[in-house]
Amino acid sequence: MSAIEIIDKAKSEGRTILTEVESKQILAEEGIPVAHAQLAATREEAMAAARQIGLPVAIKIVSPDITHKSDVGGVKLGLNSEEEVAAAFDEIVETARRAQPKAAVLGVSVQKMARPGVEVIMGMTTDPQFGPVLMFGLGGVFVEVLKDVAFRIVPLEARDARQMIRDIQGFPVLEGFRGQEPADLAALENMLMRLSAFVEEHPEIQELDLNPIFAYKDGALAVDARIVLS
Amino acid sequence: MKDLNRKLEKAFNPRTVAVVGDKRAMGYFWLRAMKSFVGKVYSVQINKEEIPGIEALGIPNYMSLLDIPGRVDYVVCAVRRDICPRIIEDCIRKGVTAVTVFASGFAEIEEEEGVRLQQELGDMARKAGLILIGPNCVGIYNSTLGVRQGEDQPWGEAGNVGFISQSGTHCIDFTYVGYGHGVKCGKAVSYGNAEVLDIGDYLEYFAQDPQSDLIGIYVEGPRDGRRFFHALRKATRLKPVVVWKGGQTEAGARAIYSHTAALATEQVLWDAAMRQAGAVTADSLEEIVDVLKGLLYIKPGTGRRVGLVAMTGGQSVVIADAFGRANLEVPTFTPASYEKLASFFQIIGGSYRNPLDAGHTVAMGFRTGNLERMLDILVEDANIDAVVFESSIPFLKRRGLIRTTLFDKLLDLLVHYKERCQKPFLVILQPGLLEGEMAEIRGKLLERGIATFAGFQQAADVLSKVINYHRFRAGLD
Secondary structure, eight states: OOOOHHHHHHTTTTTHHHHHHHHHHHHTTTTOOOOOOEEEEHHHHHHHHHHHHHHSSSEEEEOOOOOOOGGHHHGEEEEEEEEEEEHHHHHHHHHHHHTTTTTTOEEEEEEOOOOOEEEEEEEEEEEEETTEEEEEETTHHHHHHHHHHEEEEESOOHHHHHHHHSSEEEEEEEGGGGGGOOOHHHHHHHHHHHHHHHHHHHHEEEEEEEEEEEETTTTEEOOOOEEEEO | OOHHHHHHHHHHSSSSEEESSSSSGGTTTTHHGGGGSSEEEEOOOOOTTHHHHHHTTTOOSSSSSEEEEEEEEEEOOSSOOOGHHHHHHHHHHHHHHHEEEEOSGGGGTHHHHHHHHHHHHHHHHHHOOOEEEEESSSSEETTTTTBBTTTSSSSSSOOOOOESSHHHHHHHHHHHHHHTTTOOOEEEEEOOOOOSHHHHHHHHHHHOOOTTTTEEEEEOOOOOOOHHHHHHHHHHHTTTTTEEOOOOOOOOOOOOHHHHHHHOOOHHHHHHHHHOOOOOHHHSSHHHHHHHHHHHHSSSOOBBBBBEESSSOOOHHHHHHHHHHHTTTTOOOOHHHHHHEEEEEEEOTTBBBSSSSSSIITTTTTTHHHHHHHHHHHHHOTSSEEEEEEEEEEHHHTTTOSSHHHHHHHHHHHHHHHHOSSEEEEEEEETTOOOOHHHHHHHHHOOOOOOOOSHHHHHHHHHHHHHHHHHHHHHHH
């Protein structure tokens, strides 16, 4: 399905929050690197998907009504066998049902465990004053506690993408702090430019989170994604 | 848009002005302000008791805008809010180019009748293509033509700074405070509630206005932030724009699902938008005047390394701190510079580092020759991008330099130095508590084209902002 089709389908179902699987499908189509996620409605489908994708895998709850997956125990990482996948499927579906009984659970998403990198976050929101804006920051404690993020108004120019990455306090972390792998800054800038073009083309998108993105020395990969429609 | 700019050009350069509703109770505020206007000024007032007072000012009064012979380009509508629709109707029938609605009590008081009336005025103006400024504002200022918003404002002289203000008070204050500091406003507009034209419209006009080399802005909240952002991004590529943001605008409450939305607070986004657009920012009237002064009088430069010559010893550390806080560097000089300095610099009672504490070398006997040599060494020094000279009024007074030929010599030295120094050069002049002398000395320097800044931190902040703007223009950051 194309971006437009996915968005139209969600709208016709009265949904404003796209699932991770839908969000990633759209983003991949726009040339934004995402860890491919496959929807599995049943335990058997989840096991088959894991076999096909290759172990180890991560599985996450898929529900249009659940926005914060880990809050409801809806994420299992580093599953090394099909048996583990089956058990994890049962567990997260059960836990999610208990936490949010009214939530429609479509199943789980299955994806290959991504190689860890420097965690960064990119996002977009629609500001009442300036319209669509993009955010960049380092993931984890940097964004949650220190709020070390940079914003720009869409559309971005190349200079804006370059600056917003360098504007954050934690920038040295991306340059390879203490022997850590340095991040591919050009890949991150490119991702921001593509996101800018994407949200500019789709005014129906209200909010977007790519969190986390793993930044490597050669490229970057969005491991989780969420798109909210207006 | 071209069409709007043409109309605004006419509005800012009227040939005839009419004031509707000025009266004794207002001290004939508007008519007095317009006394300086080089074109024709008319009054419209129907109250018989008010007319003799108006005519005593030498201004002809009419019972209606429509009775005025010939064209009327610009109207100040100074009547109560409920009378405004009738006056706007007359403006339209008379074919007026622009009208300023001075009355308040519209949408800004968030009361139903006020909101309705403002909408009504807006609808009338939009339909007729009439430029309606405001309501709740003091409208247009043109120093050359003497179109003023108050009696205190300077006139008769052209200025190369344009000013756009949501507030009337800040607009009027800026024109005369700026004038006293060599920041001469040629055209300004106070636009109040922005019913028909918003800040973005005025900014587009000033961006293409050849008279306005720089633009200052006071804004609380644009009606259309996105349009303002785009106009700003374009304008800063043509000329410096300094934005002074007052207050906090209200963002509507909304449901938030994402991290991004939770972090996108109003202040964070405003700051990001200003940086992205290449605007220079200021937080007060004093600062916007100072920053514009810096952009006007300091030669463009993109390097952050500052060389300082200080008259007052013991201040060296403080100065270096101030420049460091402003994200500038105070590096050591090149060995060649130290070699040259060694030939005459008096280490006792002075300091060699950067800042050069010129206490004994210059101050004892006030050897301007030595000062000149030091300043020239900094021009040559490859480690230095900008030169700062520091002195203070108490110092000049202590040395008996005020109103002496020696002071004139110092002044000449600084003027000639500024001319030959291709690096940004600025003077810090600390007032101490001697405000009277400060104004005199500041004025003397300004007359000769040298801007002074009243403190280390102010100077450092201004220099940093000026350099950042030129770096932005050069595509360096």
